[in-house]
Amino acid sequence: xxxxxxxxxxxxITFFAIAMAFVESAVVVYLRELYYPEGFNFPLxxxxxxxxxxxxxxxxxxxxxxxxxxxLAGRNFRQRFAWFIYSFAIWDIFxxxxxxxxxxxxxxxxxxxxxFLIPVIWTxxxxxxxxxxxxxxxxxxxxxxxxxRPEQYVIHRPVIFxxxxxxxxxxxxxxxxxxxxxIRHSSFSAMFQTETASTLMQIYTPVSYNWFIxxxxxxxxxxxxxxxxxxxxxxxSHHA
Numbered sequence: 001x002x003x004x005x006x007x008x009x010x011x012x013i014t015f016f017a018i019a020m021a022f023v024e025s026a027v028v029v030y031l032r033e034l035y036y037p038e039g040f041n042f043p044l045x046x047x048x049x050x051x052x053x054x055x056x057x058x059x060x061x062x063x064x065x066x067x068x069x070x071x072l073a074g075r076n077f078r079q080r081f082a083w084f085i086y087s088f089a090i091w092d093i094f095x096x097x098x099x100x101x102x103x104x105x106x107x108x109x110x111x112x113x114x115x116f117l118i119p120v121i122w123t124x125x126x127x128x129x130x131x132x133x134x135x136x137x138x139x140x141x142x143x144x145x146x147x148x149r150p151e152q153y154v155i156h157r158p159v160i161f162x163x164x165x166x167x168x169x170x171x172x173x174x175x176x177x178x179x180x181x182x183i184r185h186s187s188f189s190a191m192f193q194t195e196t197a198s199t200l201m202q203i204y205t206p207v208s209y210n211w212f213i214x215x216x217x218x219x220x221x222x223x224x225x226x227x228x229x230x231x232x233x234x235x236x237s238h239h240a
Contacts, residue, residue, distance in 0.1 A: 009073045009083065013069060013073060013083060013086065013087055013090075014090055016069060016087065017066075017069075017086075017087040017088075017090035017091040017094070018090060018091075018094045020062070020065065020066075020087075020091050021090070021091045021092070021093075021094035021095040021097070021098060022094070022098050024062065024091070024095050025095050025098035025099050025102065026098075027058070028095075028099065029099075029102055029103060031055075032103070035047065039105070040105065042112065042204065042205040042206060043201065043202055043203055043204055043205050044114065044201045044202065044204070045202075046198055046201065046202050052198070055117065056117055056118070059116065059117055059118055060118070062091075066084055066087050066088050066091065067084055069083060069084065069087045070082075070083040070084030070085075070087065078143055078147060078155065079143070079144065079147055081143070082139075082140040082143040082144045082147070083140070083144075085136040085139060085140045086136065086137060086140035086141075086144075088133070088136060089132075089133035089134070089136035089137045089140070090133075090137070092129055092130070092132075092133045093130060093133050093134075096126055096130065106126045108126075109125065109126055109127035109130075110125045110126070110127060111125065111126050112124065112125055112126075112206045112209075113125075113126050113129075115129055115174055116174070120175050120178065120179065121175070121178045121201065121204075122171075122174035122175050122178075123174065123177055123178055123206050123209075124173065124174050124177075124206075124209050125209055128173070128174070128209065128211075128214055129174075131214070131218065132170055132214075132218070135218055135221055135222070138222075138225060139163070139221060139224075139225055142225055142228050142229055143155075143228070146228070146232050154231075154232075155228060156227070156231070158224075158227060159224040159227045159228055160224075162220045162221065162223050162224035162227070163220070163221055163224045165217075165220045166216075166217040166218065166219070166220030166221035166222075166224070167217065167221070168217070169213050169214070169216050169217030169220060170213075170214060170217035170218070170221075172213055172217075173209065173210050173211075173213040173214040173217065176210055176213065177206050177207060177208060177209060177210075178204060178206075181200065181204050181207075182200055185200055185203075186200065
């Protein structure tokens, strides 16, 4: 079986993710010019129904594009997953790079941003998603590095558990503040009711970000990365 060479995909996938980031940031520039002429801030402006639906669908389309890159670039599930999270991370980091260059925003690493709308609103300081993106680059690099080795390697169940656990904790850290706000003012189910959630968005201002949950999630993923590296390094050494 021919050795898989991740380097053949690296340059073009990186360029693609950076270009996607510019397109994403350009859309945000237009939206802020229309709805936040004085500069983006919380509470959020309620977008007209058609614009809000377009934004929701745009996020889904973005995920499909990034998943498509992973599927096309990889030969198996591990490679596809690695290329997906790598392109996602590059896209996310350069999204903020372009916003800084065009709008001089964010003003600091701790500036709050709305990160995602699916399935509920994600918020957090800009530093948080950037740290997560760097972790995704490290994880994808480790996976793709061992995919280039001629020896077979494995990712054991504990690694998968640690990565999934870490991912869940990170997501919780992003949705916790808004979810707590909604529950205090309405009910848990209101988060998934478009009309109620939209009304609450107009009075929501982020209060606190739980860095402890983010750190726990990051530690879980890094534990998985360490297990991948040391187990497969020993396997490769054994077969050398």
